[in-house]
Amino acid sequence: MIYLDNAATTKMKDSVISAMLPYFTETFGNASSTYTSAGQAARRAMNEAREKIASLIGATARELYFTSGGSEADNWAIKGVALKNKDKGNHIITTTVEHHAVLHTCQFLEKQGFEVTYVPVDEFGMVSPEDIKNAITDKTILVSVMFANNEIGTINPIAEIGGICKEKGVYFHTDAVQATGAVEIDVEKMNIDLLSMSAHKFHGPKGVGALYIRKGVKIENLIHGGAQESGRRATTENVAGIIGMAQALSEACENMQEKTKKLVQMRDYIIDTVLREIPYTRLNGHREKRLPNNTSFCFRYIEGESLLLSLDMLGFVVSSGSACTSGSLDPSHVLLGIGLPHEIAHGSLRASLSEFNTKEEIDAFLKALPPIVQRLRDMSPLYEGVEGKE
């Protein structure tokens, strides 16, 4: 199998698993049972993990709260700020191309009487800070803009948007699930008030994530119960998961520049080769301001699921934003959000890399792809009479 779906999830590193293992068996105590030595050891390890992760995004340990993953962090940030600040205003600003964890949370809040502005993005999937600025009213309590897009990889001007929000006195949340461990993040420099992350996107375990909440941000709890996470998020701590997340993020941030350079080289090699070898193909997302590991294309006249299936039969794992893979009649909202017509959006393919991928794997993929696209085109009534016209 050649795995090129690292934006969906990543393989755990052996070192991460090793770091976690003692916390399932030896140090399995409840981190909140302060009177048992097993619990205390777990607690100490967890707090070290908290400090480690916080330091890697320019935050302090007291501002980092563990969650069950990125979706919970997004839900908490948005619902929590909305509920706690509704006396100040009922207006939330986000974009049309957010992850569903943000979009569906905003839609839920609309049903509860909140007003949401969905700021459109440009053809590259990038949001304009000016548009965010213009959307802010005296009723606005939160701006939520994703750090980098999960489908097309475009990186937003987060620091600029953060600056605007600070100036206007509006909380700024960013869903950094795709960006954490992949690009440099500094919540101080970027004026980020809330930031969501998820461990399994950077070779950590599934089922654990975190929400950074800047000190002083007024936010309601989402999960009520025990006094874990300084009384802000109930549930017995996922100690092993938290340890794994810290280990994984530390490794991701180690030599980041070097790893980024390698990934960007591989990414650009894929992009250049695909665009050169396969006609009637477009790159989705920004050419430069994109995640180092993301490639996203639309191949005209064919449909994404059959492309994905064909590649899967040869052992290549990729993803698509076609309707048939989204489980609805519409293709991905991100591809429609950047202005693509339905028929082009249906033919999308995302190949996302990790540091485990090799040049040999990429070459095998680039060799397999063109004949598959051609075979599907030859089968497509939309392709009739098109060949040779470009």
Place this chain on the structure above:
Amino acid sequence: MYSEKVMDHFSNPRNVGEIEDANAVGTVGNAKCGDIMKIYMKIENDIIVDIKFKTFGCGAAVATSSMATELVKGKSIDEALQLTNKAVVEALDGLPPAKLHCSVLAEEAIRAAIQDYYDKSGIEKKIECSGDCEHCHHTH
């Protein structure tokens, strides 16, 4: 998610292509919804002597097109009109619920081609749509 039969018909589709001197051509579906099926037939003495298809769509769309053409090839028009989407699904050992509309599309494509044959041959017959048009995006 797909049965072995579906995967077989997807990876080795039967009867793909065009028929240059087809006397029956039917197209259903639309690009917006992500699936289009085009069926070509050569009909002689009310028998479908040859049939080919072209499909833009997902794995199930390709497999149902392939299976539907297999099921009606060599059959009479009347027999072909008896083909139901259910028969196509059964012949493929089932389809995931979200993909059932593809089988409806296949049935509709066969019917659209035969209607085209009637129209071209001056036969005044109208085939009633038995499918669920909201699913097949078939415009009459």
